[in-house]
Amino acid sequence: MVTVRKLPEEELFLPGSVACQGCPSSLGLRIAFKALGKNTVLIVVASCTSVLQGSYPYSAINLPLYNVAFATGGASASGVVAGIRALAKRGVFEEEPTVLVWAGDGGTYDIGxxxxxxxxxxxxxxxxxxxxxxMYSNTGTQRSGATPLGAWTTTTPGGKAQHRKDIAQIMIAHKIPYVATASLAYPVDFYQKMLKANSIRGTKYIELLAPCPPGWKFAADQMIEVSRKAVESGMWLLYEHEQGDTRLTGVTRRIIEGKVKKRPVKDYIEIQGRFSNILASREGQEAEEMLESEVSESIKRLQGWVPEYI
Ligand SMILES: Cc1ncc(C[n+]2csc(CCOP(=O)(O)OP(=O)(O)O)c2C)c(N)n1
Ligand code: SF4
Known part of the structure; x- marks a missing residue:
């Protein structure tokens, strides 16, 4: 059985980056690189990661890396993969490198x-x-299509009035071979999903929830706790979708099987300052109930897709 202690020791994300304390991107990159190894080309879409990667020769990332324009993650990947195929025909590689795009939700849900x-x-x-x-954290916490209902950002000072999109489902609708969601509170689950994605040919999409201490307004040492409560409350659901079937994973699976009791959404939002409006007002109370029903609807939809064996 894979455990955190058994993950590869080689670190391709080096210490001493300029990331904030408790940054989810640095931990996510560390785990992703352990799964993919050195034969990887990284494409970073404009985001906090473009800053925390550092610039040569002081880069925190020990891999070939392209920084690309905000809207171009997918197009850049298509270009880099075509270039790699052309070089492969000339026998340049023993093994073709994996191409990994790392983008924020602004660069994915909205502009990309x-x-x-x-x-x-x-x-x-x-x-x-x-x-x-x-949210758009690199430019100071603006709302994105991924910002949940009720959350404060600088462009939603009274709390966001709209629901977030469900982009993992949009990617499933593209009929690509692999779509998965992951959480930093369950690093082995994320690692295994990255390993699996690397073993499949075609486009693979993985979405990692990334609680950001300064943007969500919680202490840096609570990043894992917030990540865990997101899953335990159903505000973040863990699953993978392969060949037409959705398979629930981890705590999400146990909640839906009735083996673990789901936490109320309140347990998750009350540890983050960005929801303080919700908790303080009557309209906010309604927003909390709307979030709870958003969770129930997402769970119901996932249950419909769960294969018979559950
Ligand atoms: C076309 C364009 N518009 C705006 C910017 C400025 N910009 C750089 S990073 C960024 C925010 C990125 O947000 P997100 O994708 O959510 O990543 P995060 O910073 O949260 O990691 C913006 C608006 C840009 N680089 N290019
Ligand atoms: S603002 Fe958030 S995502 Fe950006 S470097 Fe800091 S912790 Fe990481």
Whole structure:
């Protein structure tokens, strides 16, 4: 059985980056690199990660890396993969490298969706990770299509009035071979999903929930606790979708099987300052109930897709 202690020891994300304390992107990159190894080309879409990667020769990332424009994650991957195929024909590689795109939710849900959709339709052979911190953090916490109902951002000072999109489901609708969601509270689950994605040809999409201490307003040492409560409350559901079937994983599976009791959404939102409006007002109370029913609807929809054996 794989455990955290048995993950590869080699670190391709080096210590001393300029990331904030408790940054979910640095931990996510560390785990992803352990799964993919050195034969990886990284494409970073404009985001916090473009800053925390550092610049040569002081980069925190020990891999070939392209920084690309905000809207171009998918298109850049298609170009890099085509270049790699051309070089492979000339016998340049012993083994073709994996192409990994690392983008924020702003670069995925909003400005990069057309580029990602095009690459998926072209069946580009790459892994796309959306590091979803539910806002544009690099430019100071603006709302995105991933920001949940009721959450404070600088552009939703009274709390966001709309529901978030469900982009993992949009990617499933592209009929790509692998879509998964993951949480930093369950690093082995994320590691195994990255390993699996790397073993499949075609476009693979993995979405990692990324609680951001300064943007969500909680202490840096609570990042894992917030990640865990997101899953335990159903605000973040863990699953993988392969060949037409959705398989629930981890705590999400146990909640839906009735083996673990789901936490109320309140347990998750009350440890984050960005929901303080919700907790303080009558309208906020309604928003909390709306979040709880959003969770029930998502669970119901997933249950419909769970294969018979559950
Ligand atoms: C076309 C364009 N518009 C705006 C920007 C400025 N910009 C750089 S990073 C960023 C926010 C990125 O947000 P997200 O994708 O959610 O990643 P995060 O910073 O949260 O990791 C913005 C708006 C840009 N680089 N290019
Ligand atoms: S603002 Fe958030 S995502 Fe950006 S570097 Fe800091 S902790 Fe990481």
């Amino acid at each position: 969706i057309q580029s990602l959709s095009g690459a998926a339709e072209r069946e580009t052979d790459f892994i796309y990770v959306c590091l979803n911190n539910e």
